[in-house]
Amino acid sequence: MTTMLDVAKRAGVSKATVSRVLAGHHYVSKTARDKVNRAIAETGYRPNLIARNLATNRTHSIGLMVPNTLYNGPFFSELIFQAATLTEKMGSKLVLADGKHTAEQERQAIEWLIDMRCDALIAYPRYLSVDEIDALIPELPAPLMIVNRQSKTFPQFSVCADHLQDTFNAVDWLIQQGHREVMFIAGLGSSYTGRSRLQGYLAALEKHQIARNDALIIPGDWTPDGGKRVMHAFLQQRPAHFTALVASNDDMAIGAANALHEAGLRVPEDVSLLSFDNMPMSSYFIPALTTVHVPVAEMVAGAVAQLSKLLDGEAVAPLPLLNGTLIQRQSVTKGPYA
CATH class of the missing domain: 3.40.50.2300 (Response regulator)
Incomplete structure (x- = not known):
């Protein structure tokens, strides 16, 4: 049976170097790592993961x-x-x-x-x-x-992302474009993100001294079907006038846009549309969605970086809230108060 020592001899490195490569340590040179990986492939060596994990108390x-x-x-x-x-x-x-x-x-x-x-x-x-x-x-x-x-x-x-502040900034910008009758499709109330985005929307209305209108706040479920369904129901009754729509995610925005289209309303000529997530398809939607990019990659990177430090025995400090970015595209136009 091929051993770690056999791999080391074939690669021309020490047994300790082979061990570090197998453990995934970063302080092995690329040249040495390539030699070890090539030797492992040539010899068919299979490490004893159970023994290694017991010895290091790590499962990687x-x-x-x-x-x-x-x-x-x-x-x-x-x-x-x-x-x-x-x-x-x-x-x-x-x-x-x-x-x-x-x-x-x-x-x-x-x-x-x-x-x-x-x-x-x-x-x-x-x-x-x-x-x-x-x-x-x-x-x-x-x-x-x-x-x-x-x-x-x-x-x-x-x-965590600063969903409240990101929503406040986005709705504040929308109001500055001349929209004061702004409809909001909320996320699920059981969701931290959903609650935070609703709070940000209301805070922006308050800044501009726009009275809260519960007829323009509609509960959603994060899905395209949900966005279409609640918008279709709203348009059948039309309990309040609106010139702009903020959907709590791109999925619901796309569903709502479909309902608007079926009702003969155009985006953005009749209704400006803003949403959240900046999904890959949002830039290909017609018209391209104005949306807030949520820092998912940055959140995961922050989590992994903190864990890496903790596993190395380092102390960690609290991370700041991460801000999203408003991506201005073609689904928002100037409103009647511009």
Whole structure:
């Protein structure tokens, strides 16, 4: 049976160098790494992962918990892509756990990742409250980073976008374009992101002394079908006039735009349209969507960087809230008050 020493001899390096390459350490030169990988391929060497993990007390795996309500959409694909890419750069594997539909199931998914001996964890919770997460963090034998939520007790273990401020900035800009009758399709009320975006919308109205009109605030469910359905229902009754629509994500914006089209209303000539996420398809939509780019990659990068430091025994400081970017395209035009 081929051993690590055989690989080292064939590669012309030390056994310690082979061990570092297998562990994914970054301080091995590319030349040495290539020699070792070539020798492994030529000899057919297969490392004893169990023995190595026991010896180092590391499995070189990072766990990611995500509720499955996120699975059906481009937001999830970017989250997974970024997490997998960055954990690979750490020399680790990404292990995914399904948080399903309840706080208890999210907790069980996190515990499963611990049972799998993941070195560290990233969680994107929807159902676990901040207080529940804060109670869980000190109980875990591995560090846990929370994405898209702010920890009250352990802010250094969370990374979050400033959804409230980003929404305030976007709606404030829209009002400055001459729109004062602004309709809002909210996200799910159970969602931290959904609540924050509604608060940002209301704060922008208040800044411009525009009275809140509940007839223009419609609950949505994050999906294109949901956006189309609530817009269709609104247009049938027309309880209030509006010249601009803010949808809490691109999916609902596209669905709502379809309902507007079927009702004979044009974007942006009749209704200006603004949304959030900056999905890849948003720039190809006709007209191209004005949308807020959400810093998903930056959130994941912050989480992975914090975990890397923690695994190396370093102290970490709280991360600042991350700001999105308003991408101005063709779906917004000047309003009647410009």
